[in-house]
Amino acid sequence: METPYTDHLTREDYDHVYEPAEDSFLLLDALEKDLNFLEKLKPSLCVEIGSGSGVIITALAKKIGTGSICLATDINLKACDATRKTAVRNGARVCPIRCNLTDALRSRTVDVLLFNPPYVVTSDEELQTQQFNSGAEPSTERNLVFSWAGGKDGRRITDLLLDKLDDVLSPTGVLYLLLLQENKPNEIIKHLDSLHFRAVKFLERRIPGEYLHILKVTRSLT
Amino acid sequence: MKLSTYNFLTSMAIKGVKVGFPLKLTINKKEEVESEFNPTFIERLLPKLDWAAIYGAAQVAELADDIPPTQPENIGENELLLQKLHHLLFEIDVLEGQLECPETGRIFPITDGIPNMLLNEDEV
Numbered sequence: 001m002e003t004p005y006t007d008h009l010t011r012e013d014y015d016h017v018y019e020p021a022e023d024s025f026l027l028l029d030a031l032e033k034d035l036n037f038l039e040k041l042k043p044s045l046c047v048e049i050g051s052g053s054g055v056i057i058t059a060l061a062k063k064i065g066t067g068s069i070c071l072a073t074d075i076n077l078k079a080c081d082a083t084r085k086t087a088v089r090n091g092a093r094v095c096p097i098r099c100n101l102t103d104a105l106r107s108r109t110v111d112v113l114l115f116n117p118p119y120v121v122t123s124d125e126e127l128q129t130q131q132f133n134s135g136a137e138p139s140t141e142r143n144l145v146f147s148w149a150g151g152k153d154g155r156r157i158t159d160l161l162l163d164k165l166d167d168v169l170s171p172t173g174v175l176y177l178l179l180l181q182e183n184k185p186n187e188i189i190k191h192l193d194s195l196h197f198r199a200v201k202f203l204e205r206r207i208p209g210e211y212l213h214i215l216k217v218t219r220s221l222t
Numbered sequence: 223m224k225l226s227t228y229n230f231l232t233s234m235a236i237k238g239v240k241v242g243f244p245l246k247l248t249i250n251k252k253e254e255v256e257s258e259f260n261p262t263f264i265e266r267l268l269p270k271l272d273w274a275a276i277y278g279a280a281q282v283a284e285l286a287d288d289i290p291p292t293q294p295e296n297i298g299e300n301e302l303l304l305q306k307l308h309h310l311l312f313e314i315d316v317l318e319g320q321l322e323c324p325e326t327g328r329i330f331p332i333t334d335g336i337p338n339m340l341l342n343e344d345e346v
Contacts, residue, residue, distance in 0.1 A: 104339035
């Protein structure tokens with residue numbers, strides 16, 4: 001899978017939008033590693049939550065070409081805009097939607113879901129009211145805080161998604177979820193099991209200061 | 223916003239809204255973009271299309287003559303219709319307009335091609 005061009009994004013864009021980093025590239029590597037699976041799955045709808053610059057969903061859209069619909073959500077308008085530009089720059093078909101998680105999407109339609117969540121362990125105050133206030137434009141600083149602040153165990157936002165995952169994924173849907181060791185991936189795997197999902201550690205990588213995991217989550221067969 | 227995206231959008235996250243679909247679409251400004259036609263994919267997409275919503279979108283996009291009011295059988299053998307569906311779903315880009323919740327009337331603006339479906343705290 002090719003890494004999309006990002007030369008159209010400037011320093012100023014990255015003042016508002018998360019700049020692709022090791023975590024983004026690990027998620028790309030996971031998709032690359034699972035291309036055979038994805039080709040067999042034949043997803044008709046792929047969605048990335050919190051697409052930021054849009055590199056991940058754009059790379060997937062380039063790879064799948066006209067064989068799927070690729071949508072991207074983000075609460076940050078500047079991220080939606082960056083995602084749209086990244087898709088255009090790379091000739092990929094990606095449609096951004098400004099919304100929280102997958103709240104604006106019809107139930108059980110998503111075949112491939114990608115989420116590099118705000119995973120950094122912070123105080124809950126740091127992410128207060130992050131998903132709300134559509135009218136008020138958050139300040140530059142707040143936009144970026146929302147891209148990484150994860151509250152207790154860095155899990156507040158991730159847990160919100162997991163608790164409604166059954167209502168999001170299609171019957172054959174799959175979620176690729178990026179986690180930090182501090183997010184307690186084993187605990188998440190157990191929690192998902194109780195929700196009738198099978199989660200496996202699909203890829204992991206140590207980078208300076210962080211240990212990253214990609215969980216691959218599918219519905220349990222039983 | 224492509225009309226293929228419109229097919230998946232709902233206002234169900236609003237407190238008290240049951241279905242929130244299809245949203246009432248208004249188009250103030252649109253452009254046509256070229257996109258490669260993949261008939262196999264359009265056929266594969268059919269189970270996820272809500273035909274009534276798609277037909278409604280075709281009327282708003284002034285393409286009602288292209289799309290029959292109900293989904294014909296054996297659509298896979300009708301390449302011309304698949305082509306017209308492709309055009310409707312992937313080649314119409316709504317730049318300015320709005321989506322309206324069918325149950326509450328809440329308006330979601332589409333600005334610069336991006337639908338703003340973000341809700342306020344008191345709405346969820």
